[in-house]
Amino acid sequence: MSTLLAVDNLSVAYRRDGRAIRAVDGVDLTLPAGVMLGLVGESGCGKSTLARALMGVLPGNARIAGGSIRLAGEDLLAMAPAARRARLWRDISFVPQTAMNALDPVYRLRDQMREVLTERGGLPRAAADRRAEELFGAVGLDPRRLEDFPHQFSGGMRQRATIAMALALSPKLIIADEPVTALDVIVQRQVLDTLRALGRDLGLSAIIVTHDISVVAYLCSLTAVMYAGRIVEYGPTAALTRAPAHPYTMGLMNASPDLDRAVETLVAIDGAPPDLSRPPRGCRFAPRCRFALPACRESEPAAVAVGDQHRSACLRAGEAPALRAAAGRARTEAAP
Amino acid sequence: MAIADIAREGAAAGKPVPAGALARFAGYLWQNPSALVGLVIYLVFVLVALLAGLIAPYDPTEILFADDGQLAASLPPSAAHLLGTTNLGRDVFSQLVLGARPSLLVGITAALAVATIGSLVGLVAGYLGGFVDRTLMRLADLVLGLPFLPFVIVLVALAGASLQQIVLAVALLLWPNAARVIRSQVLTLSQRQFVEAARVTGASEWRIMFVHIAPNIVPLAFLYGSIAVGWAILTEASLSFLGFGKADAISWGTMLQDAYASQALDRQQFAWFVPPGICLVLVVLAGFLISRGYEELLFPKLREGR
Amino acid sequence: MAYFGRRLVHMLIVLWAIATLLFLLFRLMPGDPTIAQIDPTFTEEQRQLVKAQFGLDRPLPEQYLIYMRNLAVGEFGLSFRQRRPVLGLVLEVLPNTLLLTLSALIVAYAFGALFGSYLAWRRGSLFETVSVPLVLATRATPEFWLGMIVLALFAFGLNWFPSGGANSAGARYASEWGRILSLDYLHHLVLPVLTLAIYLQGLPVLLMRSNMLEVMREEFVTMARMKGLSERRIMLRHAARNALLPLVTAFAVGFGQSVGGNVVVESVFSWPGLGRLLVNAVANSDYPLAQGAFLIIALVLVTMNFLADLAYGLLDPRVVHGDR
Numbered sequence: 004m005s006t007l008l009a010v011d012n013l014s015v016a017y018r019r020d021g022r023a024i025r026a027v028d029g030v031d032l033t034l035p036a037g038v039m040l041g042l043v044g045e046s047g048c049g050k051s052t053l054a055r056a057l058m059g060v061l062p063g064n065a066r067i068a069g070g071s072i073r074l075a076g077e078d079l080l081a082m083a084p085a086a087r088r089a090r091l092w093r094d095i096s097f098v099p100q101t102a103m104n105a106l107d108p109v110y111r112l113r114d115q116m117r118e119v120l121t122e123r124g125g126l127p128r129a130a131a132d133r134r135a136e137e138l139f140g141a142v143g144l145d146p147r148r149l150e151d152f153p154h155q156f157s158g159g160m161r162q163r164a165t166i167a168m169a170l171a172l173s174p175k176l177i178i179a180d181e182p183v184t185a186l187d188v189i190v191q192r193q194v195l196d197t198l199r200a201l202g203r204d205l206g207l208s209a210i211i212v213t214h215d216i217s218v219v220a221y222l223c224s225l226t227a228v229m230y231a232g233r234i235v236e237y238g239p240t241a242a243l244t245r246a247p248a249h250p251y252t253m254g255l256m257n258a259s260p261d262l263d264r265a266v267e268t269l270v271a272i273d274g275a276p277p278d279l280s281r282p283p284r285g286c287r288f289a290p291r292c293r294f295a296l297p298a299c300r301e302s303e304p305a306a307v308a309v310g311d312q313h314r315s316a317c318l319r320a321g322e323a324p325a326l327r328a329a330a331g332r333a334r335t336e337a338a339p
Numbered sequence: 340m341a342i343a344d345i346a347r348e349g350a351a352a353g354k355p356v357p358a359g360a361l362a363r364f365a366g367y368l369w370q371n372p373s374a375l376v377g378l379v380i381y382l383v384f385v386l387v388a389l390l391a392g393l394i395a396p397y398d399p400t401e402i403l404f405a406d407d408g409q410l411a412a413s414l415p416p417s418a419a420h421l422l423g424t425t426n427l428g429r430d431v432f433s434q435l436v437l438g439a440r441p442s443l444l445v446g447i448t449a450a451l452a453v454a455t456i457g458s459l460v461g462l463v464a465g466y467l468g469g470f471v472d473r474t475l476m477r478l479a480d481l482v483l484g485l486p487f488l489p490f491v492i493v494l495v496a497l498a499g500a501s502l503q504q505i506v507l508a509v510a511l512l513l514w515p516n517a518a519r520v521i522r523s524q525v526l527t528l529s530q531r532q533f534v535e536a537a538r539v540t541g542a543s544e545w546r547i548m549f550v551h552i553a554p555n556i557v558p559l560a561f562l563y564g565s566i567a568v569g570w571a572i573l574t575e576a577s578l579s580f581l582g583f584g585k586a587d588a589i590s591w592g593t594m595l596q597d598a599y600a601s602q603a604l605d606r607q608q609f610a611w612f613v614p615p616g617i618c619l620v621l622v623v624l625a626g627f628l629i630s631r632g633y634e635e636l637l638f639p640k641l642r643e644g645r
Numbered sequence: 646m647a648y649f650g651r652r653l654v655h656m657l658i659v660l661w662a663i664a665t666l667l668f669l670l671f672r673l674m675p676g677d678p679t680i681a682q683i684d685p686t687f688t689e690e691q692r693q694l695v696k697a698q699f700g701l702d703r704p705l706p707e708q709y710l711i712y713m714r715n716l717a718v719g720e721f722g723l724s725f726r727q728r729r730p731v732l733g734l735v736l737e738v739l740p741n742t743l744l745l746t747l748s749a750l751i752v753a754y755a756f757g758a759l760f761g762s763y764l765a766w767r768r769g770s771l772f773e774t775v776s777v778p779l780v781l782a783t784r785a786t787p788e789f790w791l792g793m794i795v796l797a798l799f800a801f802g803l804n805w806f807p808s809g810g811a812n813s814a815g816a817r818y819a820s821e822w823g824r825i826l827s828l829d830y831l832h833h834l835v836l837p838v839l840t841l842a843i844y845l846q847g848l849p850v851l852l853m854r855s856n857m858l859e860v861m862r863e864e865f866v867t868m869a870r871m872k873g874l875s876e877r878r879i880m881l882r883h884a885a886r887n888a889l890l891p892l893v894t895a896f897a898v899g900f901g902q903s904v905g906g907n908v909v910v911e912s913v914f915s916w917p918g919l920g921r922l923l924v925n926a927v928a929n930s931d932y933p934l935a936q937g938a939f940l941i942i943a944l945v946l947v948t949m950n951f952l953a954d955l956a957y958g959l960l961d962p963r964v965v966h967g968d969r
Contacts, residue, residue: 058871091871093873097868097871106865106868108962109890109962122878123873123874154963373778480659481662484663484947484950485943486901486906486939488905488906488909489905489908489920489943492927496927496935497671569785576787576789576790577787577909580789580912581908581909595789595793604797605797605801605808612790612793615790616786616790619785619786619787620785620787621785623785623786624782627785
């Protein structure tokens with residue numbers, strides 16, 4: 004399998020009140036073609052910033068502070084702005100969070116689809132309209148709804164419309180930022196099924212950014228866990244969810260209720276993410292980690308291989324099985 | 340902490356806004372340069388108005404003669420006459436300085452009137468609700484449907500032109516916005532616990548209205564008052580220009596009317612008619628800046644949009 | 646639909662209330678109550694005519710009904726000064742006021758939309774920091790003073806434009822349209838329109854700027870960037886199109902308000918419009934004329950407010966097609 008996306012040591016810094024905050028700090032990520040990768044983490048971990056950095060739309064007070072983003076071998080950051088803009092939507096597109104006002108309220112969907120297909124796809128109008136109908140069909144929407152305005156769509160339908168829009172130019176890579184978060188459970192499942200089917204039928208490569216690990220489990224074959232601006236664990240979803248090799252991931256798995264299994268104790272992760280304007284010395288998770296050793300606060304742990312294509316940035320990654328067992332028990336018990 | 344927080348706290352405790360807020364207000368001004376500029380301009384004009392008698396070198400209505408006995412008419416600016424003289428030989432600078440008084444007087448009294456009427460109506464409508472509320476709000480709608488200047492002209496035509504009439508006319512037309520906003524505030528406050536508490540202890544409705552709720556709407560009343568100042572001043576100037584001012588009064592508006600009627604435009608006597616306008620612009624602009632700054636103080640969310 | 650029905654009813658109620666208010670105001674004047682409609686120097690014939698028209702010998706409530714009925718058909722009585730029906734005098738000058746106001750508003754709003762967008766685009770620049778207070782200053786400027794400066798500079802100083810009126814003295818035209826569409830009329834129109842436009846542009850400039858700033862923060866603008874659309878297309882087709890909506894309403898409302906405020910501009914330029922008619926009527930104690938002029942001004946104001954509601958409803962698809 005060829006590598007579609009290779010992010011190497013990427014950092015993004017915000018400037019707020021005179022302080023520099025590294026929302027993304029030295030992130031390494033690879034995505035093979037035809038694979039869906041889930042990027043998981045709690046609010047503020049930097050995953051949305053990473054997504055936007057990939058799309059090249061960082062807010063005014065944010066800056067790329069280092070690293071490279073290689074899409075099909077070309078470094079997007081090293082290109083001239085015009086060259087980069089030419090690749091937008093054609094090579095890499097975006098599905099936003101439903102709750103946002105992501106569609107222009109004063110234009111019908113047909114006009115918005117047409118705009119992308121003619122302006123960026125170079126299609127003549129009739130061909131653009133046909134393609135728009137095709138796309139709507141592919142995501143399970145009635146092509147007649149193209150006549151409608153965004154506010155006439157329900158949440159789930161609006162989300163499908165944005166997926167259709169993202170597919171318009173048959174991009175190599177789609178980045179979806181919390182694609183189902185704002186939907187109710189039943190609609191969530193429907194949209195996820197649509198995405199899964201598309202992934203299978205079109206061989207889509209995607210990065211699904213979410214805080215909900217169950218979405219990732221359902222959709223993605225690869226997972227990257229992000230914490231405080233860094234990737235703490237990365238690997239095949241099955242292995243990562245069944246046998247997490249980082250205390251944070253273990254905490255995430257324990258904190259997510261699973262409707263299929265019998266009642267189990269939910270274990271919350273104490274504390275809050277660190278202040279990124281003054282990141283703690285050593286491992287960023289150490290202050291909240293029950294398995295932390297003094298060595299953990301000395302230096303940032305490097306990523307260690309724990310399985311096939313599976314790595315974890317933890318000094319105690321080797322002890323993973325024992326840690327998993329301990330993590331599963333109630334908080335009041337003493338740590339090993 | 341902003342005055343808004345203090346006002347809210349005061350509302351929670353049922354107490355009026357304390358005087359120590361002034362120091363914090365001053366601190367806030369430091370952060371908001373435009374409001375500060377507005378305040379400074381205002382103070383300068385107030386000083387000028389107060390000390391006008393001392394600053395003006397001549398009596399503004401006095402017809403002056405040159406040394407050789409000729410009428411000192413339409414003289415260009417000089418050391419003796421900083422802005423020259425009118426076509427009847429009156430010193431323009433003295434007129435300018437003394438003209439500050441009626442303008443500021445109108446502005447401030449109109450502001451007070453608007454704040455008072457707006458507060459009373461808002462208070463009564465918001466607190467008593469029902470028929471009283473609906474009637475008062477209908478009245479507000481009606482007033483807002485009236486063309487401003489034409490109506491003021493009609494009122495002045497019927498009641499005669501004097502500063503009091505002008506202030507009254509302006510106040511009668513500007514109270515609705517203040518009343519509406521204050522009414523909303525009163526509606527919110529009425530739900531608060533301290534009102535319940537007061538009722539339980541047997542306070543009469545009037546007492547609750549005036550002693551408990553009223554002090555908490557003072558900041559809003561002040562805001563709308565400050566907005567009214569600029570309008571009032573411009574209205575007085577317009578009315579004077581149109582010839583509806585008092586006969587021999589000197590105000591910036593009457594100066595402009597005088598200049599216009601005496602063909603100062605044709606004679607290109609810019610020194611006569613430009614300064615009064617500039618003064619008007621400055622004072623009204625200062626009013627805008629202050630009220631905008633104050634509005635941001637009361638509603639901090641507005642700050643982001645700028 | 647029900648929405649518009651309600652606005653229409655509201656408009657009629659406001660008009661009725663204003664008319665009633667005027668009726669009461671004029672009747673409350675001290676002295677002979679008929680003085681509102683009858684001038685002491687009227688001929689006997691004129692006196693009888695007006696008395697009959699307004700039922701001035703009837704009891705007050707009946708007079709009120711007659712008054713309202715007269716208003717509905719446009720009967721305002723006789724002008725004291727000109728001895729002619731007021732309605733005729735008002736209708737003569739109405740086109741001048743409407744043209745002046747409309748032209749000035751179009752210029753002001755076109756400029757406002759463009760300049761406001763530009764300021765939003767150039768946010769944070771020195772140009773913007775200097776421009777915003779300047780624009781604010783234009784809103785603080787007395788219109789008549791602005792007119793005086795414009796007159797002094799361009800009419801009296803440079804002699805490029807006439808100093809007043811709507812037509813040169815002694816000019817003759819084939820018809821009313823001919824008069825209005827003549828170059829001479831246009832020549833007279835320039836300075837008053839310029840003055841009014843300078844005064845009026847402050848609102849659309851600041852409104853457009855703040856709308857643009859808000860819209861530019863919306864997700865769909867970021868999305869448009871992610872789609873790789875050109876900055877120009879994003880600014881014009883998406884940001885400005887959304888930011889423009891409130892301006893349309895403001896335009897309609899501004900028209901209504903400006904018609905009233907035109908009073909001073911019309912006076913400075915001796916522009917024969919409603920405002921100047923009102924001022925002269927009041928100065929001459931010509932009560933029927935003053936009433937008529939005022940009522941027509943109020944009518945325009947209320948109508949434009951109503952049209953503003955209509956316009957916004959039609960332009961915002963969320964209102965037309967029903968919000969979910």
